[in-house]
Amino acid sequence: MALKERSAIWPWRDGVPPHLPRPRTMPRAFLLPGDPARVDRAAEVLDDFRIVGQNREYRMGCGNWQGTLIGVCSTGIGGASTEIAMVELAAMGVDVTIRTGGMGALAADLSLGDFLIADEAVRNSGVASFYAGPGERVRAASSVVDALEEARKALGLPGRTGKPATADGYYRAQGRPDRPDGAGNPSLLDALAAKGADGVEMEAEVVLAAGAALGLKAGAVLAVHAHRRSDGWLEDYEKTQRDLLFIGARAAATVLATGPV
Numbered sequence: 001m002a003l004k005e006r007s008a009i010w011p012w013r014d015g016v017p018p019h020l021p022r023p024r025t026m027p028r029a030f031l032l033p034g035d036p037a038r039v040d041r042a043a044e045v046l047d048d049f050r051i052v053g054q055n056r057e058y059r060m061g062c063g064n065w066q067g068t069l070i071g072v073c074s075t076g077i078g079g080a081s082t083e084i085a086m087v088e089l090a091a092m093g094v095d096v097t098i099r100t101g102g103m104g105a106l107a108a109d110l111s112l113g114d115f116l117i118a119d120e121a122v123r124n125s126g127v128a129s130f131y132a133g134p135g136e137r138v139r140a141a142s143s144v145v146d147a148l149e150e151a152r153k154a155l156g157l158p159g160r161t162g163k164p165a166t167a168d169g170y171y172r173a174q175g176r177p178d179r180p181d182g183a184g185n186p187s188l189l190d191a192l193a194a195k196g197a198d199g200v201e202m203e204a205e206v207v208l209a210a211g212a213a214l215g216l217k218a219g220a221v222l223a224v225h226a227h228r229r230s231d232g233w234l235e236d237y238e239k240t241q242r243d244l245l246f247i248g249a250r251a252a253a254t255v256l257a258t259g260p261v
């Protein structure tokens with residue numbers, strides 16, 4: 001049974017969702033940075049890039065990667081806003097979603113500016129638990145992992161596949177102090193690392209879990225923006241942000257070109 005539009009349970013109007021903008025021509029693949037300001041950077045990566053619109057934290061644009069139409073939509077920070085983006089994109093007919101964002105690394109072999117291609121997310125975030133049951137593994141679509149790794153290598157960029165943990169906060173939830181002279185909670189990071197986490201950020205598990213539950217091909221490429229073990233912080237993030245979009249766009253086009261979704 002189709003849901004009635006403009007009702008409390010499905011408040012869409014004429015096919016337009018209550019939160020995200022809707023492009024006239026819907027791309028089948030979307031890149032998902034967290035920060036709305038990063039959507040405009042896609043003009044450096046995609047041909048004929050145009051901003052579609054913005055509502056709240058959801059800024060959206062579309063452009064072409066070697067002839068394939070690709071969308072870019074910011075998710076805002078955290079699982080709650082990311083869940084909305086995933087559900088509304090899926091309901092608008094999107095097939096492929098790739099988070100392109102930053103993380104704080106935990107693994108010693110990762111350096112600032114490296115790229116982690118998520119093959120699976122360590123179970124940690126609250127919103128993801130509505131899409132994947134307790135103990136269920138939350139994996140990226142293998143075709144997306146392969147395409148992201150191929151793109152990273154073809155572009156000559158450093159990194160590897162691995163596992164992010166998605167936190168429901170930035171300060172206490174990531175073991176940071178909540179005041180400049182605070183101690184923080186390093187044992188929280190140790191616990192995440194013991195579960196296999198290579199880094200911590202705030203959206204990837206939701207993209208992977210909701211993507212799989214909604215029948216999308218979902219994945220994530222995460223740049224090492226900070227290193228929580230060495231306490232390093234990447235100041236020059238501009239090139240890294242652009243490279244995230246290059247990896248994501250090339251991979252999205254490959255996934256669309258190489259098989260039924």
Ligand SMILES: O=P(O)(O)O[C@H]1O[C@H](CO)[C@@H](O)[C@H]1O
Pocket residue numbers: 033034035076077078100101102103170201202203
């Ligand atoms: O690099 P982006 O995509 O903004 O994401 C990371 O940065 C934000 C925190 O500063 C969180 O959203 C985290 O996941």
Ligand SMILES: O=c1cc[nH]c(=O)[nH]1
Pocket residue numbers: 102103104105170174200201202225226
């Ligand atoms: O440490 C970090 C860096 C980026 N994003 C996060 O959520 N945490």
